[in-house]
Amino acid sequence: MVGGLIASFGLFISCYAPNIYYLYFSYGILVGVGTGIAYIPSINVVAHFFDKRRSIALGIACSGVGAGTFVYPPVTHELIEHFHWRGAMIIFSGITLNILVFAMFIRPVPSSGSTPSVPFKHLIRSFGFQVLCVNNLLFLFGLSVLYTHVPALAEDILGEDDPRATWILAALGAANTVGRVAFGIMAHWRRLNGFMLALVSFTATGFAVIAMPYWRSFDGLLTLAIAAGFSCASLGTLTPQLLIDLVGVASLHSAYGFLLIFEGIGQLLGAPVAGWLYDWSNGYEASFVTGGVCLAVAGLLLVLPIIWPSKGPIGSPGSPESSPERVTVSVAEDQTDLIESTFQDASPSPDKTNMVSKF
Numbered sequence: 543m544v545g546g547l548i549a550s551f552g553l554f555i556s557c558y559a560p561n562i563y564y565l566y567f568s569y570g571i572l573v574g575v576g577t578g579i580a581y582i583p584s585i586n587v588v589a590h591f592f593d594k595r596r597s598i599a600l601g602i603a604c605s606g607v608g609a610g611t612f613v614y615p616p617v618t619h620e621l622i623e624h625f626h627w628r629g630a631m632i633i634f635s636g637i638t639l640n641i642l643v644f645a646m647f648i649r650p651v652p653s654s655g656s657t658p659s660v661p662f663k664h665l666i667r668s669f670g671f672q673v674l675c676v677n678n679l680l681f682l683f684g685l686s687v688l689y690t691h692v693p694a695l696a697e698d699i700l701g702e703d704d705p706r707a708t709w710i711l712a713a714l715g716a717a718n719t720v721g722r723v724a725f726g727i728m729a730h731w732r733r734l735n736g737f738m739l740a741l742v743s744f745t746a747t748g749f750a751v752i753a754m755p756y757w758r759s760f761d762g763l764l765t766l767a768i769a770a771g772f773s774c775a776s777l778g779t780l781t782p783q784l785l786i787d788l789v790g791v792a793s794l795h796s797a798y799g800f801l802l803i804f805e806g807i808g809q810l811l812g813a814p815v816a817g818w819l820y821d822w823s824n825g826y827e828a829s830f831v832t833g834g835v836c837l838a839v840a841g842l843l844l845v846l847p848i849i850w851p852s853k854g855p856i857g858s859p860g861s862p863e864s865s866p867e868r869v870t871v872s873v874a875e876d877q878t879d880l881i882e883s884t885f886q887d888a889s890p891s892p893d894k895t896n897m898v899s900k901f
Contacts, residue, residue, distance in 0.1 A: 545583075546641025549576025553635035557628040578802060580641050585782050586795045587648050597783050601726020604778035608722055608771070611715025615693070615708055665797060670788045670847045678781070679804040680840035681744060685774060686812025687833030688751050689714075692767065695826045699758050706760055713764055714771035721775025729783055736784050741844040743776035748838025755826045774837075812836075 552572025559565045584603065592599035621630040665671060692714065696707035725743065729736055750770040757766060781801070782794065789797045816829035823829075 543642045543645040545576045545578065545580030546638060546645060547576070548579065549573045549641070550635045550638040552576060553631050553638055557631040574806070578806075580645070582795060582799055582802070583648070585798065589782055589786060589791055589794050591649070595730060596786075597729035597779065598723075598726045600782050601723045601729075601779040605719045605722040607778055608715050608718030608720070608775060611689075611718055612712050613715070615711045615715070619708055662796065665789060665793065665800070668788060669850065671797065673843055673846050674781075674784060674788070675801060675804045677744075677840045677843045678801055679808040680836045680843070681777060682805045682808030683812040683815075684748065684751060684833040684835075684837035684840065685777070686809045687816040687829055688770060688774075690813040691816050691820075691826065691829055692754070695755060695830070696763060698826060699763060700760055710763055710767050714767040717768040717771030718775045721772035722779045724772070725776045725779040729780055735848065736780055736787065737844045737848050740776055740780045740784065741841050741848070743773045744841025744844065745838045746773040748834045748836070748841060750834070751837055752831050752834030755830045
């Protein structure tokens with residue numbers, strides 16, 4: 543609810559912007575912080591309340607991002623035509639307030655004493671998590687190039703007055719919506735390695751983006767936009783599940799929050815660098831090739847956790863990043879449903895040994 547309120551406030555005061563520097567704060571910082579605060583709890587709640595079909599649930603929950611990308615481009619165009627961009631900001635502010643309404647229906651995540659969260663120092667020492675941070679930074683760099691500059695590329699290829707240009711981004715969003723659900727279903731099939739699935743889809747996104755400025759027709763651009771939109775959908779669906787595999791569901795909120803910092807850095811850099819490359823080369827080829835290479839490299843990096851997989855979630859007994867205070871759980875064979883937890887510490891105290899708790 544707090545995040546929705548901040549984002550709505552940022553959109554509302556953006557309508558009074560006298561210059562671009564004002565929008566850096568109102569739209570860039572306030573709206574960005576607000577949506578980030580609202581997003582993490584939403585994913586965390588879904589991950590906690592769904593276990594058996596978690597990947598499918600995450601895919602459905604994240605599909606709203608793609609649906610918004612499909613709906614908002616033509617809606618934004620019409621709103622600006624009728625109410626100017628300042629009026630459109632006020633309308634979007636009101637729409638964003640609906641986050642508060644839906645947040646009231648979210649059940650709080652129950653605390654779990656049997657599954658300890660991972661300390662931050664062990665989180666950042668995890669090789670798999672480090673790879674995922676670099677992967678997300680590069681992927682969001684390339685994705686920022688795609689989403690920010692594909693409308694301008696469409697106008698450059700089709701002409702500024704061609705109405706089909708606005709539908710390229712909408713088609714990308716529609717494919718992204720379908721892709722998020724589809725990757726959720728694929729990830730639910732345990733025979734598919736999540737990292738391998740992300741590797742293939744991320745790399746495919748990169749190749750589609752690289753080809754965009756060279757297939758200079760509506761049909762070609764539409765085909766590549768659909769391909770890129772579908773394949774990049776794996777980011778929102780697979781990333782939470784990959785984090786759970788690395789750190790466990792109890793630490794998802796902190797791990798995802800830290801990961802989003804790297805995503806934000808990638809998004810912050812991608813579009814401006816692509817704009818500078820356009821000014822330097824007087825064309826979109828350099829921008830989209832750079833973005834596509836970053837996307838492809840981000841995908842190929844995921845081969846590292848496949849070659850050197852972790853032995854379990856960070857902090858688990860078999861994990862190399864486990865804490866010195868290690869928890870070993872063994873379930874009794876009888877029907878007493880007791881858990882014997884043995885705490886190993888550098889200086890153990892009598893009250894920490896032979897503790898028995900109810901399962």
